[in-house]
Amino acid sequence: MKRRHALQLGFAALLGAAHPEAGLFAAPPAGPRFLLVFLRGGYDSTNFLIPYASDFYYESRPNIAIARPDPASTTSALALNGDWALAPAVRETIGALYLKRQAAFIPFAGTDDLSRSHFETQDSIELGQPSGAARNYRSGFLGRLAQTLGGTAPQADPIAFTDALPLAFEGTSSVPNLSLKNIGKAPFDERQARILSDMYAGHHLETAVRDGLDLRQEVAQKIAQEMLSASRSAVNGKGFELEAERMARLMRDKYRVGFVDVGGWDTHVGEGASQGALAANLASLGRGLQVFAQTLGTEWDNTVVVVISEFGRTFRENGNRGTDHGHGSVYWVLGGSVRGGTVAGEQRSVSRANLLQDRDFPVLNDYRAVLGGLFRSLWGLSAIQCDAVFPQIRPLDLKLI
Amino acid sequence: MDPHRTFNAPPPARVRLPAGAALVTAWALLTGGCANPGPKQPVYAAAALPVFHRQDTLWLERVTFGIDAESVGELHRLGRERYLDRQLRGPAPAFPAPVAAELANLVAARPEPAQVLADLPTEYKRINAMPDGAGKEQARKALNEAGGKLANQAIRELLLRAVYSPSQLDEQVVWFWLNHFSVHQYKANLRWLVGDYADRAIRPHALGHFKDLVLATLEHPAMLQYLDNNQNAAGHINENYARELMELHTLGVHGGYTQQDVQQLARVLTGVGIGTGSAPKLKREWQNLYRRDGAFEFNPARHDFGDKVLLGHTIKGRGFEEVDEAVSLIVRQPACARFISRELARYFVADDPPQRLVDRMTQTFMRSDGDIAQLLREMLLAPELDAALGGKFKDPMRFVVSSVRFAYDGRTISNTRPMLNWLNGLGEAPFGRATPDGYPLTELAWASSGQMSRRFEIARAIGSGSAGLFDAEDDTPPGGGGGFPQLSNRLYYEAVEPFLGAGAKAALAHANSQQEWNTFLLASPDFNYE
Numbered sequence: 056m057k058r059r060h061a062l063q064l065g066f067a068a069l070l071g072a073a074h075p076e077a078g079l080f081a082a083p084p085a086g087p088r089f090l091l092v093f094l095r096g097g098y099d100s101t102n103f104l105i106p107y108a109s110d111f112y113y114e115s116r117p118n119i120a121i122a123r124p125d126p127a128s129t130t131s132a133l134a135l136n137g138d139w140a141l142a143p144a145v146r147e148t149i150g151a152l153y154l155k156r157q158a159a160f161i162p163f164a165g166t167d168d169l170s171r172s173h174f175e176t177q178d179s180i181e182l183g184q185p186s187g188a189a190r191n192y193r194s195g196f197l198g199r200l201a202q203t204l205g206g207t208a209p210q211a212d213p214i215a216f217t218d219a220l221p222l223a224f225e226g227t228s229s230v231p232n233l234s235l236k237n238i239g240k241a242p243f244d245e246r247q248a249r250i251l252s253d254m255y256a257g258h259h260l261e262t263a264v265r266d267g268l269d270l271r272q273e274v275a276q277k278i279a280q281e282m283l284s285a286s287r288s289a290v291n292g293k294g295f296e297l298e299a300e301r302m303a304r305l306m307r308d309k310y311r312v313g314f315v316d317v318g319g320w321d322t323h324v325g326e327g328a329s330q331g332a333l334a335a336n337l338a339s340l341g342r343g344l345q346v347f348a349q350t351l352g353t354e355w356d357n358t359v360v361v362v363i364s365e366f367g368r369t370f371r372e373n374g375n376r377g378t379d380h381g382h383g384s385v386y387w388v389l390g391g392s393v394r395g396g397t398v399a400g401e402q403r404s405v406s407r408a409n410l411l412q413d414r415d416f417p418v419l420n421d422y423r424a425v426l427g428g429l430f431r432s433l434w435g436l437s438a439i440q441c442d443a444v445f446p447q448i449r450p451l452d453l454k455l456i
Numbered sequence: 457m458d459p460h461r462t463f464n465a466p467p468p469a470r471v472r473l474p475a476g477a478a479l480v481t482a483w484a485l486l487t488g489g490c491a492n493p494g495p496k497q498p499v500y501a502a503a504a505l506p507v508f509h510r511q512d513t514l515w516l517e518r519v520t521f522g523i524d525a526e527s528v529g530e531l532h533r534l535g536r537e538r539y540l541d542r543q544l545r546g547p548a549p550a551f552p553a554p555v556a557a558e559l560a561n562l563v564a565a566r567p568e569p570a571q572v573l574a575d576l577p578t579e580y581k582r583i584n585a586m587p588d589g590a591g592k593e594q595a596r597k598a599l600n601e602a603g604g605k606l607a608n609q610a611i612r613e614l615l616l617r618a619v620y621s622p623s624q625l626d627e628q629v630v631w632f633w634l635n636h637f638s639v640h641q642y643k644a645n646l647r648w649l650v651g652d653y654a655d656r657a658i659r660p661h662a663l664g665h666f667k668d669l670v671l672a673t674l675e676h677p678a679m680l681q682y683l684d685n686n687q688n689a690a691g692h693i694n695e696n697y698a699r700e701l702m703e704l705h706t707l708g709v710h711g712g713y714t715q716q717d718v719q720q721l722a723r724v725l726t727g728v729g730i731g732t733g734s735a736p737k738l739k740r741e742w743q744n745l746y747r748r749d750g751a752f753e754f755n756p757a758r759h760d761f762g763d764k765v766l767l768g769h770t771i772k773g774r775g776f777e778e779v780d781e782a783v784s785l786i787v788r789q790p791a792c793a794r795f796i797s798r799e800l801a802r803y804f805v806a807d808d809p810p811q812r813l814v815d816r817m818t819q820t821f822m823r824s825d826g827d828i829a830q831l832l833r834e835m836l837l838a839p840e841l842d843a844a845l846g847g848k849f850k851d852p853m854r855f856v857v858s859s860v861r862f863a864y865d866g867r868t869i870s871n872t873r874p875m876l877n878w879l880n881g882l883g884e885a886p887f888g889r890a891t892p893d894g895y896p897l898t899e900l901a902w903a904s905s906g907q908m909s910r911r912f913e914i915a916r917a918i919g920s921g922s923a924g925l926f927d928a929e930d931d932t933p934p935g936g937g938g939g940f941p942q943l944s945n946r947l948y949y950e951a952v953e954p955f956l957g958a959g960a961k962a963a964l965a966h967a968n969s970q971q972e973w974n975t976f977l978l979a980s981p982d983f984n985y986e
Contacts, residue, residue, distance in 0.1 A: 174640070174643065174890045174891070177890075178890070178891055189699075189703065189709060191709075192891055192893045215906075218880075218881065218883060218910075219883030220883075220901075220904060220906075220907075222891070230904060231904060231905040231906050232904055232905075232906035232907070233906040233909070233910075242912070242913045242916055243912070243916075247972070247975075250963045250966050250976065251912055251963070251976070251979055253959065253962065253963065254959040254960055254962070254963045254976065254979070254980055254981065255959065255981060256959060257959075258959070258981050260903055260908065260981070262905075263903055263904060263905045263908050264905070264908050264909075266905035267904075267905035267906055267907070267908040267909030267910075267912075268908075268909050268912070270905060270906065270909065271909040271913075324593070324596075325593075374584075375588065376588070
């Protein structure tokens with residue numbers, strides 16, 4: 056507690072020095088929160104946002120297509136408009152957010168990287184640098200975002216809910232990272248943590264050590280709270296839901312720019328349709344994000360979640376009732392104040408002629424332009440600041456924020 | 457609480473005593489009381505003989521993967537210069553017998569890359585032709601597991617060598633080059649190849665000439681697949697490897713080459729790829745130009761025979777000789793000498809190495825035609841290193857290996873999986889870097905708040921029990937050999953304790969148990985910096 060107080064004082068002093076007009080007494084403003092959810096493996100967006108008006112879709116996926124919305128059934132795909140429907144697996148979660156206008160989807164989204172390689176494309180997305188230029192692996196777009204925000208106001212406080220720091224956060228100093236997946240109780244009791252901390256007193260790692268131990272204790276405490284409030288239905292201690300609740304608690308109290316990745320999307324084989332492997336993974340993700348929104352409470356209105364993946368998958372199913380690496384994907388934008396209930400961005404009708412290389416969806420909405428536009432609205436970034444985050448990109452204003 | 461009194465049990469008999477008469481005398485002086493059971497005070501405290509200088513311990517930490525009784529004894533006996541020369545040009549290392557046997561097994565169990573690469577496509581085809589269902593899934597899974605097992609064996613070999621090789625410098629340099637010429641086990645078929653890559657492309661040249669190292673990695677099927685040069689052919693240029701060869705492997709990102717040079721080098725590299733099965737049918741004038749060595753192939757039918765201009769020099773189109781000419785040209789650039797010198801110094805000396813040292817190493821590189829051993833000698837005996845001692849943060853590999861060397865000195869672990877788990881937890885698993893730039897060499901990348909708390913957790917795991925290090929490597933039930941290590945051992949009292957900082961001393965004094973004491977020591981700045 057003491058430390059946080061000191062931190063705030065430090066920030067205020069910094070603010071006062073840099074921006075006298077902000078005033079010394081300015082508490083950290085209730086700035087927005089942003090969470091990036093990276094679905095690693097290339098999720099099959101075509102069975103998430105279903106082009107149900109397209110006969111070509113049903114011809115292309117004889118075994119894994121998701122049936123057209125059925126108004127009589129609450130377990131069928133949820134029609135969003137005349138073209139698109141939402142997977143039944145997320146009907147109760149993400150679908151509910153959509154109906155509350157707190158969710159929007161952006162089809163034909165992605166990158167101009169055509170390698171269709173997981174690593175290549177994940178890297179290029181996380182780095183977010185101009186295509187064609189030599190890559191700088193020490194500079195990710197969230198790192199640049201945190202730096203840009205940190206330069207003007209205490210809004211950055213970044214955190215990665217991952218084991219290692221993701222490429223996206225490269226290039227800014229000391230981003231706390233902690234995977235909340237399989238986290239047990241705190242490894243150290245208070246006495247031990249204090250002894251460890253004291254060992255680094257006066258050392259240049261003093262802050263990192265203390266922050267790390269504190270964060271670990273903090274998380275352990277939140278887990279203890281979970282145990283105490285276990286009667287609440289949201290927490291059933293499973294997978295991404297549990298992780299999402301913990302993330303929400305941490306972001307509600309402190310952190311402003313978060314990153315998490317979720318795996319298991321590389322469905323080459325036995326993908327399933329309204330039920331099966333993909334549906335189960337989507338359902339878990341949907342429940343997690345719903346819990347995330349609920350846990351944030353009123354702060355959900357101040358939060359934006361964007362879900363992305365490195366690429367979409369082949370439009371047609373393959374010989375193994377799965378799909379292979381494709382190109383254009385569907386991104387999600389969620390948040391209490393998002394102008395949702397819409398399928399946004401440039402679109403084309405879904406037909407064979409409109410496929411890229413007769414294989415997959417083209418990209419009409421570049422991820423840098425999409426995210427750059429969201430960041431600009433979210434934090435009121437200037438053109439120069441936008442360019443620092445995504446160089447040489449014209450931010451796209453999808454009017455979602 | 458005084459840890460000396462509490463935890464300084466008499467040294468266990470299993471600690472190997474280093475050879476050397478002078479040292480034996482020193483040890484005898486130090487530990488003279490050990491024959492008598494349970495002296496309450498460490499005897500050395502009475503012997504006012506300064507055994508070791510702090511700088512020597514720290515220097516040894518840099519040259520090795522972490523001090524153990526043997527290396528301390530040897531340095532004591534030989535002094536820095538002779539110790540280093542032995543490390544650089546010494547005889548082949550003698551491993552402890554069980555480790556030597558295990559290493560031989562691991563190498564014997566490894567298939568030839570050419571065979572693997574010939575067999576795998578057939579195997580995939582066979583599985584794909586199977587009817588959908590459980591049988592097919594099982595076959596696919598079995599094949600995947602076989603690949604995973606080979607990669608794990610490669611990691612096991614690397615870790616056993618890192619912990620037990622008396623040629624510690626060689627092992628560190630192998631690790632450095634594996635990271636410099638990084639490949640990722642999860643791309644393409646690499647899990648089947650990474651063991652061979654380490655042993656055949658990197659290890660034989662780790663202390664040799666830089667150009668040989670570049671060529672060995674260039675020709676290895678792991679690199680050919682990882683950076684896609686096996687898909688680089690006349691009319692179907694793939695620049696991936698050509699770019700990284702200059703940017704990451706030799707010249708550095710600002711090494712004075714242009715996009716034009718990348719394209720030209722990619723043309724030089726057309727036809728350099730992987731060959732399996734019988735040689736392709738070729739036009740008569742190409743037959744003499746075809747090359748095959750193991751899985752490496754140069755196929756003239758895929759080569760662009762036009763002339764190229766690389767870094768201002770014209771390279772006459774004529775086949776694989778162009779590759780040799782291009783690599784020679786590149787490694788003779790001052791930019792290459794500077795880049796490699798700086799990278800080595802960043803790993804061994806300081807995150808931001810002194811320019812004067814880098815300049816001297818650059819000169820040595822150019823004068824010696826890239827003789828890595830000479831470069832290392834220059835660097836490791838430099839006054840700049842002496843001045844930088846104590847300031848280098850151990851990356852996870854150094855942290856984990858040095859912990860095991862220190863905690864289990866004189867014992868032979870049988871299972872390396874806990875070490876791999878710790879490395880995974882800390883984010884530096886061997887062959888685990890997805891991107892071709894290799895793991896970072898500087899503290900910034902490893903000392904974030906989350907990483908520090910994770911490191912302390914792992915310090916606790918190492919300090920609180922044997923963590924399965926003495927279990928059988930296969931899945932047979934744990935064979936015991938448990939118990940926590942005794943880090944307050946003789947090595948500690950001789951080479952560590954006299955130089956501990958006040959913070960660590962205070963923490964150790966507050967330890968309530970040997971396990972806690974171990975944890976604090978492994979978590980201390982003193983142990984985490986070298």
